[in-house]
Amino acid sequence: MASDKLRVDALVVGGGIAGMQSALDLADQGYQVALVEKEASIGGKMIALSKVFPTLDCCSCITTPKMSAVAHHRNIHLLTYCEVQSIRENGGGFVAQVLKKPRYVNEDLCTGCRQCEYACPIDLPDPFDRGYGAHRAIRVPFSTAVPQIAVLDIENCLLCGKCEQVCPVSAVDFTQTPQQLEIEAGSIVLATGYEVTPRDAKKEYGGGKLPNVIDALFMERLLAPTGPYGHVLRPGDGKEPESIAYVQCAGSRDQTLGVPYCSRVCCMYAIKQAMLISGALPLADVTIYYMDIRTFGKGYEQFYQNAKAMGIEFVKGKVARITEDENQNPIVRVELIDEGSRVVERTHDLVVLSVGMLPRYNPQPLYGVPVADDGFVEVPSPNISPCVTDRPGIFVTGTAAGPMDIVDSIMTAGAAASEAAAYLRARKSASSVSTTTGKERELVYA
Amino acid sequence: MSHRLDPNLLLELKKYGDVNVEACFNCGNCTAVCPLSTEDESFPRRMIRCVQVGMRDELLGSKELWTCYYCGECSETCPRQAEPGEFMAAARRYAIANYDRLGLAKMLYTSPALSLIFLALVAVFLAAFMYTQHGPMNTTSLALFQFIPDELIHNLGVAAMVFIGLVGLMGTVNMVLQIARADGLTKAAIAGNSGIRLNWFEALWDTLGVEVLGQTRYRRECETAEERPPWYLQKWFIHASTMWGFMGLLLATALDWFLALLGIKPTGTWVPIWYPVRLLGTIAGLFLVYGTSVAIIKRLLKTDKTSSHSITSDWVFLGLLWLSGVSGFVLEVAIYLPRASSWGYWVLLFHVSVAMELILLAPFTKFAHAIYRTVALYVHSLKPMATVELARPAGAD
Numbered sequence: 001m002a003s004d005k006l007r008v009d010a011l012v013v014g015g016g017i018a019g020m021q022s023a024l025d026l027a028d029q030g031y032q033v034a035l036v037e038k039e040a041s042i043g044g045k046m047i048a049l050s051k052v053f054p055t056l057d058c059c060s061c062i063t064t065p066k067m068s069a070v071a072h073h074r075n076i077h078l079l080t081y082c083e084v085q086s087i088r089e090n091g092g093g094f095v096a097q098v099l100k101k102p103r104y105v106n107e108d109l110c111t112g113c114r115q116c117e118y119a120c121p122i123d124l125p126d127p128f129d130r131g132y133g134a135h136r137a138i139r140v141p142f143s144t145a146v147p148q149i150a151v152l153d154i155e156n157c158l159l160c161g162k163c164e165q166v167c168p169v170s171a172v173d174f175t176q177t178p179q180q181l182e183i184e185a186g187s188i189v190l191a192t193g194y195e196v197t198p199r200d201a202k203k204e205y206g207g208g209k210l211p212n213v214i215d216a217l218f219m220e221r222l223l224a225p226t227g228p229y230g231h232v233l234r235p236g237d238g239k240e241p242e243s244i245a246y247v248q249c250a251g252s253r254d255q256t257l258g259v260p261y262c263s264r265v266c267c268m269y270a271i272k273q274a275m276l277i278s279g280a281l282p283l284a285d286v287t288i289y290y291m292d293i294r295t296f297g298k299g300y301e302q303f304y305q306n307a308k309a310m311g312i313e314f315v316k317g318k319v320a321r322i323t324e325d326e327n328q329n330p331i332v333r334v335e336l337i338d339e340g341s342r343v344v345e346r347t348h349d350l351v352v353l354s355v356g357m358l359p360r361y362n363p364q365p366l367y368g369v370p371v372a373d374d375g376f377v378e379v380p381s382p383n384i385s386p387c388v389t390d391r392p393g394i395f396v397t398g399t400a401a402g403p404m405d406i407v408d409s410i411m412t413a414g415a416a417a418s419e420a421a422a423y424l425r426a427r428k429s430a431s432s433v434s435t436t437t438g439k440e441r442e443l444v445y446a
Numbered sequence: 447m448s449h450r451l452d453p454n455l456l457l458e459l460k461k462y463g464d465v466n467v468e469a470c471f472n473c474g475n476c477t478a479v480c481p482l483s484t485e486d487e488s489f490p491r492r493m494i495r496c497v498q499v500g501m502r503d504e505l506l507g508s509k510e511l512w513t514c515y516y517c518g519e520c521s522e523t524c525p526r527q528a529e530p531g532e533f534m535a536a537a538r539r540y541a542i543a544n545y546d547r548l549g550l551a552k553m554l555y556t557s558p559a560l561s562l563i564f565l566a567l568v569a570v571f572l573a574a575f576m577y578t579q580h581g582p583m584n585t586t587s588l589a590l591f592q593f594i595p596d597e598l599i600h601n602l603g604v605a606a607m608v609f610i611g612l613v614g615l616m617g618t619v620n621m622v623l624q625i626a627r628a629d630g631l632t633k634a635a636i637a638g639n640s641g642i643r644l645n646w647f648e649a650l651w652d653t654l655g656v657e658v659l660g661q662t663r664y665r666r667e668c669e670t671a672e673e674r675p676p677w678y679l680q681k682w683f684i685h686a687s688t689m690w691g692f693m694g695l696l697l698a699t700a701l702d703w704f705l706a707l708l709g710i711k712p713t714g715t716w717v718p719i720w721y722p723v724r725l726l727g728t729i730a731g732l733f734l735v736y737g738t739s740v741a742i743i744k745r746l747l748k749t750d751k752t753s754s755h756s757i758t759s760d761w762v763f764l765g766l767l768w769l770s771g772v773s774g775f776v777l778e779v780a781i782y783l784p785r786a787s788s789w790g791y792w793v794l795l796f797h798v799s800v801a802m803e804l805i806l807l808a809p810f811t812k813f814a815h816a817i818y819r820t821v822a823l824y825v826h827s828l829k830p831m832a833t834v835e836l837a838r839p840a841g842a843d
């Protein structure tokens with residue numbers, strides 16, 4: 001199979017906020033960048049969030065412009081629905097073998113009009129809504145997806161051909177096959193992000209079987225204007241919850257789950273969500289059960305104090321168990337450490353698990369970049385070069401390196417871009433055979 | 447209220463078990479997960495906190511130490527794997543060592559080598575002493591109590607009982623005073639001459655009937671809700687089986703003696719296996735051997751949190767119980783064999799020495815929990831009514 005070839009300065013792996021920002025920072029300096037994202041759209045976790053702490057900015061409003069900027073930047077080659085399959089080094093840098101998965105939709109023709117989606121008879125749980133909403137077998141990934149190109153889930157497709165019939169530009173193509181692509185790059189930036197604790201990780205919390213115990217990412221979707229119900233309702237029976245509890249450190253700082261570290265963002269996002277709930281359901285009581293509240297960033301402590309002033313209840317004590325009553329109302333069992341150490345059971349309508357951040361992707365086998373004990377990419381000198389990995393020429397940004405929030409992801413994105421730029425320059429001046437010159441920095445097809 | 451702090455408390459406690467509570471970050475998970483912790487009584491986190499900051503008196507005065515049955519649930523789920531359950535066990539050993547002013551308990555808990563030597567010496571001494579008093583070995587029929595006179599055994603037994611009674615009493619008084627101080631109960635109230643009515647009898651029933659014999663709390667609550675093993679392998683049953691067995695044997699021995707005192711049946715006369723006292727002894731022995739065997743196997747295999755930390759004193763206690771149970775059975779076999787076999791006499795010597803040692807050292811070994819837990823639970827049952835009375839303002843009636 002003749003494979004396409006692409007020659008760039010930097011290969012960015014992962015199109016979440018960290019990867020996007022790194023790509024933009026490099027591209028703005030004139031470097032050619034290939035951004036490889038394995039999903040059908042870039043945006044990562046951030047595009048699914050409702051609003052962001054500490055500013056309470058609308059998340060789509062600040063993420064979508066970045067996504068478009070990436071898609072339209074003349075120095076960025078955006079490759080979605082692609083996966084790196086192998087990496088080798090030639091004299092000039094890295095050579096990545098990339099697999100382009102078939103969308104069964106012609107990317108050049110599709111206009112994102114969604115006619116196919118409306119015609120498709122198959123409903124599937126939508127991962128974008130944490131499986132609570134539904135999408136069709138063929139769909140544009142989500143309303144703000146970039147690129148706005150449909151993708152077909154062939155595994156669940158009936159091959160009924162309805163989409164093909166309605167598509168006004170005849171973009172649906174059931175005959176597509178995987179494509180190979182070779183990318184030559186002077187350096188690599190890993191931005192593969194994080195995963196959250198699975199909802200069934202802790203059997204004491206119902207092992208994922210209690211319908212009204214949800215994870216915080218789903219609460220983000222409930223709070224987002226584009227969420228599956230359009231309102232904050234509990235999934236068990238669609239009731240509007242009057243009493244909502246947050247269980248902090250539900251997956252972090254817990255050695256029984258093998259996660260000794262703090263995930264950093266959950267205190268802050270819980271406070272944020274509690275505030276947003278107070279807006280969405282003004283009569284609801286919100287309680288946050290915590291071990292310690294960690295407000296580590298600029299303006300974060302004030303954010304916490306504001307939440308307290310708004311009447312959000314903070315209760316010190318780690319929730320030990322969650323059960324439910326006959327109406328599927330979750331019951332939390334907790335020691336009220338600051339209230340005479342009493343052990344109480346309190347019933348709520350909805351419990352949100354402040355799930356932690358877990359490593360998502362291990363780059364050791366493919367990239368030869370080791371991970372630390374916690375499973376995140378190892379950074380040998382975190383104090384002086386927080387984005388430099390063990391392998392020269394490969395850098396890391398965002399939550400691939402460890403738990404962090406968006407602010408820090410953006411910061412490390414800039415740092416990784418700088419490190420990569422410095423590396424590229426140093427190599428260029430050291431070697432007579434330059435990888436790229438001004439002219440060559442264009443898409444070269446073999 | 448002022449507190450005396452002992453900065454070495456944690457270090458001291460570490461000698462009594464696999465204590466890792468430096469790791470504890472005081473989240474309260476253990477307390478909340480504990481099936482026996484309630485609104486009024488919460489443990490183990492508060493006890494751990496006491497030790498972390500060195501509040502020795504509060505630790506020794508907390509009857510909560512004794513309401514814990516070490517089901518291991520807290521250790522299972524502690525996010526820091528600080529082993530709070532093992533901490534409670536160590537704290538109980540520490541408390542026993544503190545209530546015992548003779549220092550023997552401390553040695554038995556903290557110096558394995560010394561205690562093994564000591565135990566061996568005591569056993570050898572007991573055996574040697576009884577051997578010096580031995581009579582003839584009848585070879586035609588097994589006349590056990592001609593070999594070692596039953597008088598001697600009874601007198602030794604009574605002496606041992608008096609000894610442990612005195613030592614136990616001393617320790618108990620120490621403990622009750624500590625608890626009372628921590629609880630704000632006055633000595634007068636405990637002694638019953640302060641005009642405050644206490645629910646003496648109800649508390650006695652609650653403690654002995656419901657808690658000790660019935661193992662109610664242990665049975666109902668102290669077992670992980672999910673994945674319960676079959677009843678005969680549940681912790682409460684293994685414990686109850688051992689305890690019932692031991693108590694049954696004690697009762698059978700006492701009854702045997704009474705029958706002799708009343709002149710109904712001299713000790714040592716041959717009786718058929720269905721003779722009530724003998725039957726009681728046999729069944730109780732079965733319970734004892736079953737309970738201790740399973741407990742030993744669980745500890746060897748470390749089947750769960752509760753059985754995965756064993757210190758010398760645990761092995762010694764279980765070992766002595768098991769040996770006295772098993773040797774008792776061997777003896778019973780010897781009795782019912784058609785012809786007298788001389789090894790029966792040696793087994794008797796062994797059995798009596800081991801059993802005597804077990805009883806003699808009861809206030810200093812793991813056995814001591816039987817005394818202290820019972821008393822603590824009793825004081826604990828006393829308390830609610832006492833506090834109600836104390837809290838009521840004068841003239842409220």
Ligand SMILES: Cc1cc2nc3c(=O)[nH]c(=O)nc-3n(C[C@H](O)[C@H](O)[C@H](O)COP(=O)(O)OP(=O)(O)OC[C@H]3O[C@@H](n4cnc5c(N)ncnc54)[C@H](O)[C@@H]3O)c2cc1C
Pocket residue numbers: 013014015016017018019036037038039042043044045046049051052053054082083084191192193194195196216217220265269272360361397398399400404405406407409
């Ligand atoms: C419930 C919740 C609420 C939050 N709220 C806030 C908030 O209000 N404010 C805030 O600052 N932070 C918040 N955060 C944290 C925020 O989500 C993260 O800091 C941020 O999204 C991290 O971005 P990232 O790019 O590092 O990772 P991700 O967003 O996970 O992006 C990684 C990307 O890489 C792709 N990828 C993964 N592996 C590969 C591979 N092998 N090849 C190609 N692509 C790959 C993924 O598909 C994904 O698109 C919240 C987190 C949670 C869980």
Ligand code: SF4
Pocket residue numbers: 248249250252253261262263264265266267268292293294354356
């Ligand atoms: S950020 Fe808060 S909730 Fe999250 S792990 Fe850390 S302490 Fe726990």
Ligand code: SF4
Pocket residue numbers: 469470471472473474475476477491494523524525526527528529530
């Ligand atoms: S669960 Fe563990 S860390 Fe939490 S208070 Fe108990 S012993 Fe300490």
